[in-house]
Amino acid sequence: MSLQPTSILVVGTGTIGQAWLTRYADTIPLQFQATVRGLYRSQQYIHLDNNSVPSHGLTAAGWQYSNDVLTQLDQDIFDYSHRHEQVIVLDLTASSAVGQRYADWLRAGAHIVCANKYAGASSSTYYEQIRRISRQYQRHWRYNTTVGAGLPIQSAIRERLHSADPIRGIEGNFSGSLSWIFQQYQPGDQLSKWLRAAADQGLTEPDPRSDLGGLDVARKLLILAREAGWSLELDEIQVQSLVPDSLAQLSSEEFWQHLEHFDAEFERWRQRTHPTAQKFCYIGAVERDVDAKPHAWARLEPISPSSPYASLPPGNANFVIRSELYNTNPLLIQGPGAGPEVTAAGIHTDLLDILQQL
Ligand SMILES: NC(=O)C1=CN([C@@H]2O[C@H](COP(=O)(O)OP(=O)(O)OC[C@H]3O[C@@H](n4cnc5c(N)ncnc54)[C@H](OP(=O)(O)O)[C@@H]3O)[C@@H](O)[C@H]2O)C=CC1
Numbered sequence: 001m002s003l004q005p006t007s008i009l010v011v012g013t014g015t016i017g018q019a020w021l022t023r024y025a026d027t028i029p030l031q032f033q034a035t036v037r038g039l040y041r042s043q044q045y046i047h048l049d050n051n052s053v054p055s056h057g058l059t060a061a062g063w064q065y066s067n068d069v070l071t072q073l074d075q076d077i078f079d080y081s082h083r084h085e086q087v088i089v090l091d092l093t094a095s096s097a098v099g100q101r102y103a104d105w106l107r108a109g110a111h112i113v114c115a116n117k118y119a120g121a122s123s124s125t126y127y128e129q130i131r132r133i134s135r136q137y138q139r140h141w142r143y144n145t146t147v148g149a150g151l152p153i154q155s156a157i158r159e160r161l162h163s164a165d166p167i168r169g170i171e172g173n174f175s176g177s178l179s180w181i182f183q184q185y186q187p188g189d190q191l192s193k194w195l196r197a198a199a200d201q202g203l204t205e206p207d208p209r210s211d212l213g214g215l216d217v218a219r220k221l222l223i224l225a226r227e228a229g230w231s232l233e234l235d236e237i238q239v240q241s242l243v244p245d246s247l248a249q250l251s252s253e254e255f256w257q258h259l260e261h262f263d264a265e266f267e268r269w270r271q272r273t274h275p276t277a278q279k280f281c282y283i284g285a286v287e288r289d290v291d292a293k294p295h296a297w298a299r300l301e302p303i304s305p306s307s308p309y310a311s312l313p314p315g316n317a318n319f320v321i322r323s324e325l326y327n328t329n330p331l332l333i334q335g336p337g338a339g340p341e342v343t344a345a346g347i348h349t350d351l352l353d354i355l356q357q358l
């Protein structure tokens, strides 16, 4: 274990950030000498001293306004690294601007734990760059919660590969929020009623159109495809969007104000395409064709009462992983696929994993 102290810098104090700060920040075993030294939001940051209780940072006086928080964070990473401390950045935002900093932060000496899916689902060029820099500078990048929240999907895939058991395909209900919505929705309901309930529980993305539009599932498919060692880009994944064109360009606030269009459009689609279906599930899959080229898709499918998808508890995700060894009898992983508690727990697992390796 490293004799150097570790500074933890937390970017994002929203639903997931607050859950981690209140449940876990004060529980890091003392042997790691790891301290939360900074909290960063979109336009504010606060430095915490060694004696601060991190969870109190949320309400502490002393937050400073800045219109360039990320430059402050760059500086803080540089300062702590040059004091020969280990630095771990927790990226608990959904921000592309934050995700675009990873290469620089790794080079500057930081390790990264993220719930943010941006980097894992970015272009192959950027993704490979981050991987290369992590290896070159011997920095850790952990992102388990980007797929299935706290469920151990990526480690299951890695273990298959370590056992020389290549992955053949992955299918499932990858979205905790869409699971929550569609396991309870009944034809004739206003879909937006269930959407609001999912958002109130912290299951959706900050902008729920990322879930409804299929982007969130597509990102997860891409992250898992790359974990399986396959080369794929986000725009190669075929997704069905449930967001009407008329609502796609609105701000997130405006979208919430116009849910009647969302309900009406969904009802029209349902009547036109599956008028007798009683249950739906948003399913995604990625697999390789005979030429070893990966293909991925995600769409809302009608399901019969006998389908395994019909009995998922609301909010549960499931992953059916087929490999050479687990093929006709695949590996199944199921459990809560979203939510502040399980996601914060997954972040903490990734953090402790890095601390143990330093
Ligand atoms: N909900 C879930 O179940 C799961 C969520 N995730 C991921 O967790 C991440 C966070 O989600 P959630 O907590 O719901 O999001 P929230 O919108 O609740 O919080 C986002 C936080 O990020 C901050 N932020 C945004 N942009 C920047 C920026 N440029 N610089 C610094 N801080 C910034 C916001 O600042 P401010 O407070 O000023 O607005 C806010 O504190 C997302 O990437 C999501 O995909 C992953 C797995 C499961």
Ligand SMILES: N[C@@H](CC=O)C(=O)O
Pocket: 145, 146, 147, 148, 149, 174, 175, 176, 177, 178, 203, 204, 205, 211, 216, 337, 338, 339
């Ligand atoms: N919005 C996501 C949260 C986790 O990534 C989901 O619904 O699964």
